Amino acid sequence: MTNTQKTSLTDNMYCLGIESTADDFGVGIARFNGEILANAVEGYVPIEGGIHPREAARHHAEVADKVFCQALTDAKIKPKDLTCISFSMGPGLGPCLRTGATVARALASYLQIPLVGVNHSVAHIEIGKLETGATDPVTLYASGGNTMVTAFESKRYRVFGETLDIALGNCLDVFGRQAGLKNQKGLPLGAAIEQLALKGKNLITLPYVVKGMDLSLSGLLTAATTQLQKEKHPIEDVCYSLQEHAFAMVAEITERALAHTEKKEVLLTGGVAANKRLQTMLKAITEEHDASFNVVPQKFATDNGAMIAWTGTLAYTHGLITPINESYVKLRWRVDKVDVPWIN
Numbered sequence: 139m140t141n142t143q144k145t146s147l148t149d150n151m152y153c154l155g156i157e158s159t160a161d162d163f164g165v166g167i168a169r170f171n172g173e174i175l176a177n178a179v180e181g182y183v184p185i186e187g188g189i190h191p192r193e194a195a196r197h198h199a200e201v202a203d204k205v206f207c208q209a210l211t212d213a214k215i216k217p218k219d220l221t222c223i224s225f226s227m228g229p230g231l232g233p234c235l236r237t238g239a240t241v242a243r244a245l246a247s248y249l250q251i252p253l254v255g256v257n258h259s260v261a262h263i264e265i266g267k268l269e270t271g272a273t274d275p276v277t278l279y280a281s282g283g284n285t286m287v288t289a290f291e292s293k294r295y296r297v298f299g300e301t302l303d304i305a306l307g308n309c310l311d312v313f314g315r316q317a318g319l320k321n322q323k324g325l326p327l328g329a330a331i332e333q334l335a336l337k338g339k340n341l342i343t344l345p346y347v348v349k350g351m352d353l354s355l356s357g358l359l360t361a362a363t364t365q366l367q368k369e370k371h372p373i374e375d376v377c378y379s380l381q382e383h384a385f386a387m388v389a390e391i392t393e394r395a396l397a398h399t400e401k402k403e404v405l406l407t408g409g410v411a412a413n414k415r416l417q418t419m420l421k422a423i424t425e426e427h428d429a430s431f432n433v434v435p436q437k438f439a440t441d442n443g444a445m446i447a448w449t450g451t452l453a454y455t456h457g458l459i460t461p462i463n464e465s466y467v468k469l470r471w472r473v474d475k476v477d478v479p480w481i482n
């Protein structure tokens with residue numbers, strides 16, 4: 139057998155990761171060498187309005203079995219092949235997190251393999267690094283529940299800037315609902331706004347609130363919604379203006395973090411990373427600092443089990459195992475409180 143034919147130990151080690159922080163229930167399977175073998179997901183779509191946590195949790199309990207079986211089929215492995223089970227331990231919505239944790243505990247107990255609690259925000263960063271090859275980036279993580287700029291410093295992912303009120307994705311989603319937009323063909327509201335914004339021509343002045351390294355989006359949301367209600371501007375212009383203001387704010391704080399840390403990579407991750415206009419703006423600021431721009435592939439941008447599985451392998455190989463009797467969920471588990479011993 140030549141060197142290249144040799145199979146390493148990690149080729150036969152697999153982590154199954156369960157994601158259930160909000161509206162998606164996902165099960166991913168990662169090989170310890172970084173190959174993603176499965177990324178099955180079922181999303182809960184509210185009949186109207188935002189996510190109702192208990193309804194979403196009920197949905198997760200109903201689809202858990204199906205999504206689990208789908209992931210194993212996709213990965214072409216059997217439950218007995220799994221090395222460990224990881225799950226999103228927080229931050230997120232209590233009922234949703236608890237449903238995922240219950241499934242994870244049951245599987246780990248039944249299969250008699252270790253359980254690994256994973257921080258959801260760290261997982262968004264780690265899947266971005268794995269898929270793009272970035273090693274030490276300044277990361278803009280923008281999703282429905284989070285908007286923050288982080289970078290690794292002194293043993294942890296430190297938060298260099300964040301929203302003081304609502305998250306970027308939430309701002310877009312609430313605006314979208316107020317505008318009567320629908321999740322057509324399963325597309326998120328942020329994507330619907332992106333499509334309308336492409337047809338916008340006139341920039342309406344809206345609140346732009348950056349305070350030090352942080353930003354605030356609630357005033358922008360109110361002002362954009364008010365513009366809609368006044369019916370003076372076409373919806374395309376309001377979508378365009380909302381995006382331009384919000385994205386310029388997150389780009390500004392990302393640029394500050396980049397200048398401060400002098401890192402050479404920028405990573406864009408989280409559900410809003412799918413937005414092409416946001417990608418373009420961040421790429422522009424990145425290039426001004428001679429850094430490389432990296433964006434998480436779309437299938438790993440929104441919540442997914444693969445990122446939990448991959449982060450589970452990193453934690454497990456560095457001795458981070460969660461005893462079942464300590465596996466309570468942490469609704470507000472901040473990224474800067476998480477040990478990441480796999481980074482030097």
Ligand code: ATP
Nearest residue numbers: 160281282283284307326328329409410413440441
């Ligand atoms: P968390 O905050 O816990 O990470 P989440 O469930 O809100 O979780 P994601 O699935 O990562 O997070 O992101 C969903 C968000 O991404 C929604 O707000 C959605 O509107 C937004 N989004 C998805 N596609 C686009 C797009 N093309 N443009 C803008 N926003 C988008």
Ligand code: FE2
Nearest residue numbers: 262281440441
């Ligand atoms: Fe997320």
